[in-house]
Structure formats: C-alpha cells, structure tokens
Amino acid sequence: MAEILDGKRVAQALHERVEAQLRRVAGRGRLKLSVVLVGDHPASASYVRGKQRTAEKLGLDGEVHHLPESVTEPELLGLIDRLNADPQVDGILVQLPLPPHIDERTVIERIAPEKDVDGFHPLNVGRNLAGVPAVWPCTPAGIMAMLDFYGISVAGQHAVVVGRSNIVGKPMAQMLLQADATVTVCHRKTQSLTEYTRRADILVVAAGVPGLIRGDDIKPGAVVVDVGIHRVNGTITGDVAFDEAARVARAITPVPGGVGPLTVAMLMVNTVRLGLRRRGWGGDVL
Ligand code: NAD
Numbered sequence: 001m002a003e004i005l006d007g008k009r010v011a012q013a014l015h016e017r018v019e020a021q022l023r024r025v026a027g028r029g030r031l032k033l034s035v036v037l038v039g040d041h042p043a044s045a046s047y048v049r050g051k052q053r054t055a056e057k058l059g060l061d062g063e064v065h066h067l068p069e070s071v072t073e074p075e076l077l078g079l080i081d082r083l084n085a086d087p088q089v090d091g092i093l094v095q096l097p098l099p100p101h102i103d104e105r106t107v108i109e110r111i112a113p114e115k116d117v118d119g120f121h122p123l124n125v126g127r128n129l130a131g132v133p134a135v136w137p138c139t140p141a142g143i144m145a146m147l148d149f150y151g152i153s154v155a156g157q158h159a160v161v162v163g164r165s166n167i168v169g170k171p172m173a174q175m176l177l178q179a180d181a182t183v184t185v186c187h188r189k190t191q192s193l194t195e196y197t198r199r200a201d202i203l204v205v206a207a208g209v210p211g212l213i214r215g216d217d218i219k220p221g222a223v224v225v226d227v228g229i230h231r232v233n234g235t236i237t238g239d240v241a242f243d244e245a246a247r248v249a250r251a252i253t254p255v256p257g258g259v260g261p262l263t264v265a266m267l268m269v270n271t272v273r274l275g276l277r278r279r280g281w282g283g284d285v286l
Helices: 007-024 042-058 073-085 104-110 122-130 138-149 169-178 193-197 242-248 259-279
Strands: 032-038 061-067 091-094 158-162 182-186 202-205 223-226 230-232 235-237
Touching (some): 007 138, 007 259, 032 042, 032 073, 032 259, 042 061, 042 259, 061 073, 158 169, 169 182, 169 202, 223 242
Parallel strands (some): 032 091, 158 182
C-alpha cells in the first residue's frame, strides 16, 4: 500500500514558515492579501472564504472585494488600479472564472506584477520560464513543496504531467524541468495516454476528468499526485482511481486532503514573499 502524501501536514509546515516571517516583521506593519470575487458562483465563494480565513489565521490582513455579477470590465479594472496603487496591499488575487462579459486576460494583465500572488501575469510567467526569481502559480508550487517535504527526489526522474492548463499543467511541467526531471506533458490530443503514464516515476494528473487514471496506468513504485477535484454523487474525488492506484504506487495524494490545502498554503507563502520583497523588509519564506 502506498504512502499517503498528506497535504494538510505539508500546508501546516508552510503555515509555520509564513508565521515565522510575520512574527519577524510584526513591529513594522501587517501584510495584506486582497481577493476580488465577482458574482455568486458557490464554489468560488467557498474558495475565497477559505483563502481569507487562512490569511487571517496566520496573521495577514485578508480583505475580500465582492462585486456583483453585473459589474462592468472598466469597473473591475478600476478596482484593480486602486489595489495596485495602495501601498498597504501586498497581494492581489482575482478569483476565476469571471463572468463571460469580462475578459480574463485583460484582468490578469492589469494586476501589478509585484502584487500578482497567482503568478499568472505574463511578466511573471516569462520570468519563471527564464529562471529569474518570481512567484510560481500556487498549485504547482505547492506540489513541489510537498515533494520536497517528503524527500521525494525529482532530479533525473521521468515526470509525466497530464494536462497543460496555464494554472496547473504548464507551470508544473516547467517547475519539474527546472528541478532537473525529464518531463513529458500529455493533454487531450495525446494518443495512447497510458503508454506515457506507465513510464512515469512521478505522475501529476491535472486533467479535470474523474477517475481518468486507473491502477493499470501507473508504473509500480511511482509517485502519484492527483490535482483533480470533482463532486461525484456527493463525495469529493480526483482524476485518479485512488484505491487501485494506491496498490501500485509508492506514494499518492488523496482527494480531498492532498493538493487542495497546498494551493491555499502557497497563496499565503506568495503573499508574504511578494510583500517582503516590495516593502524591502528582507527575508523570505522558503
Ligand atoms: P483545465 O480544464 O484548464 O485543463 C485540463 C487539461 O487536461 C487540458 O490541458 C486538457 O488538454 C487535459 N485533458 C483533458 N482531458 C484529458 C484526457 N482525457 N487525457 C489527457 N489530457 C486531458 O483544468 P485545470 O484548471 O488545469 O484543472 C484540472 C483539474 O484540477 C480540475 O479538476 C480542477 O478542478 C483541479 N484543480 C485543483 C486545484 C487544487 O488546488 N487542488 C487547483 C486547480 C485545479
């Protein structure tokens, strides 16, 4: 039976590092994360609440700007401009998806790169690609922190990433490559997906398809990271058929309790990193 990679435990370790930095600068002021939520999408509202709660628990100011679904793009951009200009705001996150009348790309590109806690701004994407220090998107960065926490070595391993989204798959592949893995990226048009997944020492699945990866698709002894989140018949499951996979893998993340808590923890890490950098207070979280 595979070792269970416990995201909550890793998140706790990341939280402690965030708290240590916040204690160190406590006399100089509080760092602030501003989250923008548009409309009343229930999952988005619950993610935003979780982010604000975690921020406040750790000693960050967590502020939510909740705008109606009918907000216009210029109004939303106006709010982002004000947050960009506010010296008290260290991190800005616009919860996605946005309503169809608002162009996500325009909004992402409006966020000041030095406050872009999601790492989605093209300047930060480019910096990451070039290996210049910037913040990485929270989900892949959380996964890298987890591999490190459990002492799973990446260098020289064959890592296969299923999915190539801008928020998970592409930055995940890039981070693994920079950690010296040999990386294969699979996607919707990949032929014979199983041929690739069966050759993975580290398999990261972010396809958004419940139960896509079965036990037979996994190399015995592999490390399996399941990014998917789905509500199926009232229970939360991932992209990997967990019971089958756990019999074959060396280590595996559960859903829930695997990658999810890491994403929120890494958002806190990114906020504090960017805040310390922008304010010139020195130090770092990781
Ligand atoms: P997305 O829909 O933007 O991208 C999915 C990717 O998977 C695409 O590149 C697509 O080509 C590929 N894909 C789809 N079907 C495939 C198939 N049958 N075979 C191979 N590749 C296939 O999704 P996303 O935003 O990257 O999210 C992926 C999953 O991860 C979703 O379930 C999402 O809810 C979850 N997610 C979880 C967290 C977390 O914190 N745990 C964070 C972000 C996303």
